[in-house]
Amino acid sequence: MPQFPNILCEVLTVLFQPINKNYHEFIIERDKDRCINCQVCVRQCSYEAHYWDDNRQKVMHDNSKCIGCHRCEALCPTAALTIRRTPSEFRPNANWRPVFLQNIYKQADTGGVLLAGMGSPVDIPVYWDRLLLDASQVTNPSIDPLREPMELRTYLGTKPDRLKLLENGQEPPSLQTEIAPQIKLDTPIMFAAMSFGAINFNLHRAMARAATELKTAYNTGEGGLHRSLFKYGKHTIVQVASGRFGVHRDYLNAGCGIEIKIGQGAKPGIGGHLPGEKINDKVSETRMIPIGSDAISPAPHHDIYSIEDLLQLIFALKEASEYRVPVSVKIAAVHNVAAIASGVVRAGADIITVDGMRGGTGAAPAMIRDNVGIPIELALAAVDQRLRDEGIRHKASVVAAGGIRCAADVVKAIALGADAVYIGTATLLAVGCTLCGRCYTGKCPWGIATNDPRLSKRQNPDVASRKLVNLVNAWSHEIQEMLGGMGLNSIESLRGNRDKLRGIGLSDTELDILGVKHAGR
């Protein structure tokens, strides 16, 4: 029997589709020899790309519904499925690239704002890839972390200008300076703010457990903290955002730190919108809003219209938590980020989190995500240098977020001046996210950005927590290797040590902003 190419079978299902249906992104290739019509793909695909065709008595699919998440491919018991980019292409045009055409078709149909999920995929420079690390050769020995101590311990919080010690011959001298509260991290990697609601409870539980086991911290995001997770408070940073969801006295006192979210790298200048469909009973009780109601975070905090208002909120939160925990302020990396950061530190923030434009999001208008803000590398370098120039770098720890992809990125961020980093996208990747970018639909086939019980049970908190622990442990080992290679045995000697970095293929201006020399010099 002659073998027909798959594409012919596909044609049978496509009849007079409008143009926006035709130019879909992916095609599903089903190997007919392998497919046993078991319908696993039908059950797994939350976008209904696979379906049971009663007339033909076999599994069929609609390519236009495929979002490229690879869930079916991963779970197909006979490996019959392959998801590919569609080979059909728009007429080449360097200016009108396919994404613009597709978006226009979409908007002409709906009249709506283009929504996007996860971090920006646009081709802005990734400076991590343009920075190279140093290693010791001959003149100083590299240090083997398997044989020697290699310290990653980091404290986040404000540090004193100097220590006052009373040394009247006694040993040890007595410390006269009172040290402000700190967040103690055994590794400078934290799980980024992803709210309960945007991601489901299983993952919040997994992050809480993993952060506890790793002796680092995770951030609740703006959706409050379910009471059953209060017991992980020593490793929890509770967030207060413009919607003030789930903010109450116990919440503010549940964690090891409080973060005021002013902005997010993926969508600077705008708020958030968690659709009512995602608000189930647990999310409702945690956020303190009715089941099924939309959770809308305003663009600004309505009690912060200027820097002096921020100061008041910082101290209101410090009062509410009786000065037991440091207060962090998270801002998006925008053009004047250095000056803003300086103001934030002067307003009393103990930690400043800078979130770069490649940072992830559950939902953001695509125009904002892909066009607003600046990359974290430049923002971080500018903030660190400005705070040092003003002699206030020690008054706040700097946390970098938004686009950290691997241990080397962490090392480069710390060398540029960060005390620690947040990982968000990497956290989700670790539990199976494939960056399909449809988090805002609530249909996440991997059970991550969804509260649909049928989908969210795909995440087992035990397994997820193990994966998160593995990831951070692996990165920490790699950081230790790189540190040792540079002849350092403690992370504080890397922090802000830009001499360990060289730029490759960067302009003088870029090098100047990053404060690094070009490779070869």
Added chain:
Amino acid sequence: MKAPERYYDFQKDISGCGVFGVIDTKRGLIPGQVPIDGMACMHDRGNGLGGGFAAYGIYPEHADKYALHLMCDHQQALTSARELILKYFEVEHDEPIPTRQTPVISNPPLVWRYFATPRADCPADCQGLPEEDFVVALVMKINTTVPGAFVFSSGKNMGAFKGVGYPEDIADFFRVDEYFAYLWTAHNRFPTNTPGWWGGAHPFTLLDWSIVHNGEISSYGINRRWLCENDYLCTMMTDTEVVAYELDLLVRKHGLSRRMASKVFAPPFWDEIERMPDKERNLYTALRMTYGSGMLNGPFAILVGNKDGLWGLNDRIKLRPLLVAEQGDKVFMSSEESAVRTVCPQLDRVWMPKAGEPVIVDLEA
């Protein structure tokens, strides 16, 4: 202070070295031949691109005056520096530093010394400065604004003698064998990337502090940025400069003891700190949090001399050699035992200090 334009664009000096120090705690005078022989024994630790000595107690007749040792590339520099010094200082006495012609030292700078105290009627930019800050400011001024002139020592009743050459040749040139001091530090240098410059040889000095150092501070990049935040501008691109400024900041300005400053340079590991009693744990946790950017990370053995005594310190995993030996009232510190045995074959006690554990030998009052 705000970091100058392109502060990140520097070429750091990298070198290996030999160090030697000796102190007589009862201020008995030790002839210059002792450190010279010690250094000569460790000839192979240098490559002829730098050697030097610092001697304490050599100017008893001018003991209360700052002894400014000046080196100049040409007569013009000497004249300009002189004008500046006379404007700011009451000079009690000045003279050329005695030297002898030696075949191996070629093209040496002009060397001169002043015994002086700050003028009350000095120009406005130094008016009202505490005396020591005044001296530091003027040294910086000469070194950065007078082309070809460099003040290489500025303490009271002490002086540095250093230059490009092996230490025994530099000693020959400066007639170090003719001095007697109760405390000596000495250095032999093996730079890998800089042509020799007389001012860049060690000991590095600031007021009465003299520092000799064998090592490479891998944390240099952050140390110098932290110093810049604290108004110290690193211009020499050497690790030793960083050590000197940090000492000045920690000991003179922040009032830490030399022992606690050692713990900033080479702090205990976190797992040691975890095991300490509460009071100590809190102290060392605070110390590391506050002064983390000042930690000297990388291999080093440092000897520091000042008016109080001699202080030796190793990095916290002891990646460079440092040995201490006692004989009577004398204490030796050296990269190699052979150097000590050369000048003093019979020793009462010889030991290798533990990594990160400072050895502080004070002069008796």
